Amino acid sequence: MAIIVQKYGGSSVGTPEKIKNVAKSVVNKVKSGNKLVVVVSAMGDTTDNLIALAKKITDNPDKRELDALLSTGEMKSCALLAMAIKALGYDAVSYTAYQIRIKTSGQYGKSLIDDIDEDKIKKALDKGKVVIAAGFQGINHEGDVTTLGRGGSDTTAVAIAVKLNGTCEIYTDVDGIYSVDPREYKDAKKLDEIDYEEMLELSSLGAQVMHSRSIELAQKYNIPVYVGLSNSDIRGTIIREVDDMNLESKPVTGLATSDEDVAITVRNIDNDINIISNLFEKVADKKINVDMISQTAPIDNKVNVSFTIPKDDLKECLDILKSYSNNEVKIDIDEDITKFSIVGIGMKTTSGVVAKMFKLFRENDIAVKMITTSEIRITCAINQKDKIKTINVIAREFNL
Amino acid sequence: MAIIVQKYGGSSVGTPEKIKNVAKSVVNKVKSGNKLVVVVSAMGDTTDNLIALAKKITDNPDKRELDALLSTGEMKSCALLAMAIKALGYDAVSYTAYQIRIKTSGQYGKSLIDDIDEDKIKKALDKGKVVIAAGFQGINHEGDVTTLGRGGSDTTAVAIAVKLNGTCEIYTDVDGIYSVDPREYKDAKKLDEIDYEEMLELSSLGAQVMHSRSIELAQKYNIPVYVGLSNSDIRGTIIREVDDMNLESKPVTGLATSDEDVAITVRNIDNDINIISNLFEKVADKKINVDMISQTAPIDNKVNVSFTIPKDDLKECLDILKSYSNNEVKIDIDEDITKFSIVGIGMKTTSGVVAKMFKLFRENDIAVKMITTSEIRITCAINQKDKIKTINVIAREFNL
Numbered sequence: 188m189a190i191i192v193q194k195y196g197g198s199s200v201g202t203p204e205k206i207k208n209v210a211k212s213v214v215n216k217v218k219s220g221n222k223l224v225v226v227v228s229a230m231g232d233t234t235d236n237l238i239a240l241a242k243k244i245t246d247n248p249d250k251r252e253l254d255a256l257l258s259t260g261e262m263k264s265c266a267l268l269a270m271a272i273k274a275l276g277y278d279a280v281s282y283t284a285y286q287i288r289i290k291t292s293g294q295y296g297k298s299l300i301d302d303i304d305e306d307k308i309k310k311a312l313d314k315g316k317v318v319i320a321a322g323f324q325g326i327n328h329e330g331d332v333t334t335l336g337r338g339g340s341d342t343t344a345v346a347i348a349v350k351l352n353g354t355c356e357i358y359t360d361v362d363g364i365y366s367v368d369p370r371e372y373k374d375a376k377k378l379d380e381i382d383y384e385e386m387l388e389l390s391s392l393g394a395q396v397m398h399s400r401s402i403e404l405a406q407k408y409n410i411p412v413y414v415g416l417s418n419s420d421i422r423g424t425i426i427r428e429v430d431d432m433n434l435e436s437k438p439v440t441g442l443a444t445s446d447e448d449v450a451i452t453v454r455n456i457d458n459d460i461n462i463i464s465n466l467f468e469k470v471a472d473k474k475i476n477v478d479m480i481s482q483t484a485p486i487d488n489k490v491n492v493s494f495t496i497p498k499d500d501l502k503e504c505l506d507i508l509k510s511y512s513n514n515e516v517k518i519d520i521d522e523d524i525t526k527f528s529i530v531g532i533g534m535k536t537t538s539g540v541v542a543k544m545f546k547l548f549r550e551n552d553i554a555v556k557m558i559t560t561s562e563i564r565i566t567c568a569i570n571q572k573d574k575i576k577t578i579n580v581i582a583r584e585f586n587l
Numbered sequence: 588m589a590i591i592v593q594k595y596g597g598s599s600v601g602t603p604e605k606i607k608n609v610a611k612s613v614v615n616k617v618k619s620g621n622k623l624v625v626v627v628s629a630m631g632d633t634t635d636n637l638i639a640l641a642k643k644i645t646d647n648p649d650k651r652e653l654d655a656l657l658s659t660g661e662m663k664s665c666a667l668l669a670m671a672i673k674a675l676g677y678d679a680v681s682y683t684a685y686q687i688r689i690k691t692s693g694q695y696g697k698s699l700i701d702d703i704d705e706d707k708i709k710k711a712l713d714k715g716k717v718v719i720a721a722g723f724q725g726i727n728h729e730g731d732v733t734t735l736g737r738g739g740s741d742t743t744a745v746a747i748a749v750k751l752n753g754t755c756e757i758y759t760d761v762d763g764i765y766s767v768d769p770r771e772y773k774d775a776k777k778l779d780e781i782d783y784e785e786m787l788e789l790s791s792l793g794a795q796v797m798h799s800r801s802i803e804l805a806q807k808y809n810i811p812v813y814v815g816l817s818n819s820d821i822r823g824t825i826i827r828e829v830d831d832m833n834l835e836s837k838p839v840t841g842l843a844t845s846d847e848d849v850a851i852t853v854r855n856i857d858n859d860i861n862i863i864s865n866l867f868e869k870v871a872d873k874k875i876n877v878d879m880i881s882q883t884a885p886i887d888n889k890v891n892v893s894f895t896i897p898k899d900d901l902k903e904c905l906d907i908l909k910s911y912s913n914n915e916v917k918i919d920i921d922e923d924i925t926k927f928s929i930v931g932i933g934m935k936t937t938s939g940v941v942a943k944m945f946k947l948f949r950e951n952d953i954a955v956k957m958i959t960t961s962e963i964r965i966t967c968a969i970n971q972k973d974k975i976k977t978i979n980v981i982a983r984e985f986n987l
Binding site for chain 2: 203206207237240241243244245247248249251253255258259262263265266267269270271273280283286330331332
C-alpha cells in the first residue's frame with residue numbers, strides 16, 4: 188500500500204465548500220488503495236487576518252506569541268477537513284504539531300524542522316485512518332509553538348513524506364511549474380519534470396510556487412514531489428532528480444525575473460579587503476540579504492563595488508553606508524533594475540550558454556549592468572524597460 | 588507574594604481594545620506585588636462562529652474534531668493577551684492546555700479536569716512572568732484535545748487556583764451574584780458573599796453566572812472565588828464557605844426561575860416499582876435530564892407519575908413513553924410551567940420556610956403544580972403567568 192502525503196494550500200481550503208471538495212479528492216485516493224496523510228494550510232486569508240489582529244494589539248507583536256497565534260489557523264482547517272472526511276464515511280484524525288511532535292529549532296517565524304514522531308502517524312494509518320496534519324507549525328525544544336515561515340506547509344508535507352518514505356503531492360492554485368512565468372510570457376511551457384536544483388534556483392529567484400526549504404529537503408532524501416491542481420485532469424510537474432542524459436539537448440530549463448531589488452554602488456573605495464569585507468559584515472549583521480556582488484578592477488588602488496539588496500532594506504543599508512562616504516567615496520543607488528536569471532542543470536555539461544546569451548543581448552540592444560553565475564544559473568541585472576523584451580528573446584531561443 | 592488566578596470571559600476580551608484593557612488591569616495587579624495567572628475565554632462570539640463553521644461542513648460534526656476546532660478560540664485570545672501585556676513592558680507567556688498538561692477525562696465537549704502540571708506555571712511566575720492560560724480546554728489520556736463545556740473556563744481558573752493554592756477572581760459582564768435575577772426583579776439585592784452550596788443550587792437552577800463544576804471544585808478545596816466586573820470599583824460577590832452563624836437571621840439567600848422545562852404526567856400506570864423504574868432508566872439512557880419527580884398515592888393500585896424534563900428533549904422523551912400508553916395509561920404534557928426555587932443554607936437550621944411559602948402562595952392565589960425539596964432548596968412548578976407575581980411576593984417576604 189503506497190503512502191501518499193498530500194498538501195493543500197490556503198486557497199484550496201478557503202471555504203467550507205472547498206474543504207468538502209478536498210475531502211472528496213482524498214477519499215478517492217483512499218478508495219484506490221492508498222494510505223493518505225494530508226497537510227493543510229490555514230483557510231484563505233486566515234494567516235493575514237491573524238497578523239492584522241495582532242497589529243491591532245501592538246505594532247511589534249512578541250514573536251513567540253505571534254507564532255502561537257498564527258498556528259491556530261492550520262489547527263482550524265485540519266479539524267474541519269477531518270470532519271468533512273468523516274462525514275463521507277471514512278475514518279480520519281487531525282493532529283497538531285504537538286500531537287505528532289514536529290520538533291523544530293531556530294527562530295520563531297522561520298523555524299526549521301528537526302524531527303517528526305512518525306509512529307503516531309503510522310499507527311493511525313494502520314488503523315485505516317486518513318491523517319490530517321497541521322502544516323506550517325512545530326514545537327521547539329522549550330515546548331513553544333513555532334512556525335516555519337510563509338509556505339512552510341510545503342516543508343511539513345515533504346518532511347512527513349521523508350519520515351514515512353512516501354511520495355509527496357503539493358496541490359496549489361497553479362497547474363504546475365513553468366519554464367517562464369506565464370503571466371510574463373504567454374507561450375511559456377509547463378515542465379513535466381524539473382530537477383531539484385533547478386527548482387531550488389527558480390524558487391530563490393522569485394518563482395514562488397514552493398517553499399525553498401521543502402525542495403532542499405526533498406532533494407536530500409530523494410523524495411519526488413508532484414506539484415499541480417487538485418481535482419483536475421491537467422498534468423502538473425514532478426520535481427525529482429533528473430537524469431543528465433535527457434538534458435544535453437536542453438541546457439536551459441527555466442527563466443525567472445525579479446523587480447524587488449535595488450543595486451548599490453560604492454565608488455572609489457580603497458581596494459583593501461579589510462575595509463570591503465567589514466562593509467559586507469555590517470550589512471549582514473542587519474540581516475540584509477546581499478545577492479549579486481561585482482567589483483571592478485582597481486585604478487590607483489581604488490575600486491567600485493556594486494551589489495543588490497531587497498528594496499525594503501534600502502533605508503537601513505544606506506544608514507550603514509553613510510560612514511563610508513566622503514569627498515572621494517560616493518554611494519550610487521540604481522532602483523531601475525530587473526534581475527534576470529536562466530537556470531538549467533544542463534549548463535553543467537553544455538558550454539557556450541553565456542556566450543549565446545550575450546550575443547542575443549547585443550543583437551537586441553539589451554544593456555547588462557551586473558552579472559553573476561553559478562554552476563547551473565546565470566543572473567544579470569538589466570534595465571526594467573528591457574524585461575519583457577529579454578524574456579521573449581531568451582525564452583524563444585532556449586525553447587522555454 | 589499572593590498568587591491570583593483571574594478569569595476573563597469572552598465579552599471581556601471581545602475586541603483588541605478590550606484585550607488591551609484587560610492587559611492594563613492585569614499589569615495593575617502585578618504592580619501591587621501579586622503573581623498573576625490569567626485564564627481567558629475565546630473572543631466574543633468566536634466559539635459560536637466556529638460551531639457554525641463546523642455545521643457548514645456537516646450537520647453532525649465529529650466530536651473529537653469539534654473539540655480540536657473549538658480549542659483554537661482560546662489559544663488565539665491567550666496569545667493576543669500575552670502580546671498586549673508584553674507591549675506594556677511586562678513579561679508574559681501564553682500556555683495552551685498541552686503546554687501546562689491540563690489532563691482531562693470523560694466525553695468530548697464535557698470533559699472533566701483530572702490534573703494540571705503546575706510546575707511549568709510556577710517556574711514562569713518565579714521568573715516574573717504573567718502566565719496566560721487557555722481556558723475551556725484540556726488533553727485526554729489519548730492525547731486528544733478536549734473541551735470542558737460552555738463556561739468551562741471558570742473551571743480551568745479554579746483548578747489552577749487549587750493547584751497553586753491561590754485565590755480566584757472571575758471577571759464577567761455582571762457585577763456580582765444577585766439574590767434574584769435583576770432583569771426579573773428590579774429591587775434585587777447583590778450579595779456580598781454566598782456559600783458554595785447556595786451558589787451551586789442557584790447555578791444548576793438557571794442562574795448562569797458560573798460553570799457549576801467550577802463551584803464544586805472551589806468548594807472541595809475551599810478556594811474563595813470573587814465574581815464581578817473588571818476595571819470597576821463596584822464590589823462584586825465572594826463565593827466561599829459562609830459561617831452558619833451569620834445566616835440564622837436569613838434563611839433564604841436567593842431565588843431562581845426557569846422556563847426551560849416541560850412537565851410530563853403518566854396517568855393510571857400500574858403501581859409497580861419495576862415498571863416505573865424501568866421507565867426512568869430508559870429516559871436516563873437517552874441522557875435526558877429528569878428534574879422534579881412526584882407520584883400520587885395509588886388508587887386501585889394505579890398511580891400518576893409526574894416529572895419535568897428540558898423542553899428540548901420532549902420529542903425524544905415522548906418516543907420512549909409511546910410504548911407505555913394504551914387505553915388506560917395516558918400521557919399528559921404541560922408546557923406551561925415555570926420552575927421556581929428558593930435556596931439558602933439557613934434552611935438547614937430554620938424551620939417553617941415551606942409553611943411560610945405556601946401561606947404566601949395561598950394568599951396570592953398562586954397554584955403549585957409540583958414540589959420538590961432538598962436540604963437547602965425548595966422548588967415548585969407554577970404556572971408561567973404567575974412567575975413575576977411569585978418573584979415579587981417571595982423576594983419581598985425574604986428580603987432578597
